[in-house]
Amino acid sequence: MSDLHAEVSLERPDFRLHVELEVPAGRVLAVVGPNAAGKSTLLQVLAGLARPTSGSVRLGERVLTGDGLHVPPERRGIGLLGQDPLLFGHLSLLENVAFGPRAAGMRRGPARESAARWLERVGMAGLGDRRPSTISGGQGQRVALARALAAQPQVLLLDEPLAAMDAEAAPEIRQLLGDQLRATRTTAIVVSHDILDAALLADEIMVLRDGEVVEHGRVAQVLAAPATAFTAALMGVTLVPGRARGGNVHTVWGPVPSEIPDGVRCAVRVPPAAVVVTGERDGVPARVRWLEPAAGGIRARLIHADGADGAELLADVDPAQVAPGLEVGATVGVRLDPGRVSVGAG
Numbered sequence: 001m002s003d004l005h006a007e008v009s010l011e012r013p014d015f016r017l018h019v020e021l022e023v024p025a026g027r028v029l030a031v032v033g034p035n036a037a038g039k040s041t042l043l044q045v046l047a048g049l050a051r052p053t054s055g056s057v058r059l060g061e062r063v064l065t066g067d068g069l070h071v072p073p074e075r076r077g078i079g080l081l082g083q084d085p086l087l088f089g090h091l092s093l094l095e096n097v098a099f100g101p102r103a104a105g106m107r108r109g110p111a112r113e114s115a116a117r118w119l120e121r122v123g124m125a126g127l128g129d130r131r132p133s134t135i136s137g138g139q140g141q142r143v144a145l146a147r148a149l150a151a152q153p154q155v156l157l158l159d160e161p162l163a164a165m166d167a168e169a170a171p172e173i174r175q176l177l178g179d180q181l182r183a184t185r186t187t188a189i190v191v192s193h194d195i196l197d198a199a200l201l202a203d204e205i206m207v208l209r210d211g212e213v214v215e216h217g218r219v220a221q222v223l224a225a226p227a228t229a230f231t232a233a234l235m236g237v238t239l240v241p242g243r244a245r246g247g248n249v250h251t252v253w254g255p256v257p258s259e260i261p262d263g264v265r266c267a268v269r270v271p272p273a274a275v276v277v278t279g280e281r282d283g284v285p286a287r288v289r290w291l292e293p294a295a296g297g298i299r300a301r302l303i304h305a306d307g308a309d310g311a312e313l314l315a316d317v318d319p320a321q322v323a324p325g326l327e328v329g330a331t332v333g334v335r336l337d338p339g340r341v342s343v344g345a346g
Helices: 039-047 093-103 108-121 137-150 169-184 195-201 219-224 229-234
Strands: 004-012 015-023 028-032 054-059 062-066 078-081 155-159 187-191 204-209 212-218 238-245 248-251 254-257 265-270 275-278 284-294 297-304 312-317 331-336 342-345
Touching (some): 015 028, 015 039, 028 195, 039 078, 078 137, 093 137, 108 137, 137 169, 187 195, 204 219, 204 229, 212 219, 219 229, 229 238, 238 312, 248 265, 254 331, 284 312
Parallel strands (some): 028 187, 028 204, 155 187
Antiparallel strands (some): 054 062, 204 212, 238 248, 238 265, 248 254, 265 342, 275 331, 284 297, 284 331
């Protein structure tokens, strides 16, 4: 096993990617970010499918890109698994999984035996003779995972591997993927929009925005105290700007007690459960932008009645406490529960 290190820049007419990362051998990095942040482009650079404008990619002491070198994808020892399993339709499932070992020089018999073991590991035992057209999408993703791991890549890149899965298949494939990555100690990078993928699969998380890294750290630390609006939104949390003064952080939604020194700009992390929706005259006035069902109640998106900058909140409302006038477009009062918010430097 080898560490993966990259420091790359890629410039296009309408986009610039600049990323520095290091994934220790046997560890998993989750890469998240909004659409067009550069996540898939980063994986293409690491896999050798795109050549960066400058920089380098190293696997251990081996230079894959840089110093005048650009090792082609098939010689990198890096596997790429995306939303589409991309199985070979003319081959059986067994031969699909055996393809990687065969391409690496393994004889047909041992390659087929290895493939059979991998199919068993991913819950597809006894189905090796079937063709890809005869199985479900979830089963196809299982076979694609077996094929990727059977090739014994030094690094596995996963580009939204669960995005095309239905609600029943995704948890099973996620659990299977986590089990196999841990069992094989495969170094991996997982690109995803789903915070569960980061929380359950990864050791560290990196947040990309507009081609730049805006957050990077241990998963638990980043998710417990998100520093960007995007990461906060993944957690269902709103970041509200404020400034410390007189033992409080003052925000457009009212003061929050804090011991932060006067004058410091802050970010108040507000989960939906910390937002108390009251009568129109009790609290800060806000307009209801939309309502939708949520676990155990109703979730409301609220906007400050004065349209103050960045003044939106998510609120979870108990159905038993919903006032008759709570509807889209209505004006309500809002208070923050100081015991349920947290304050950090902003």
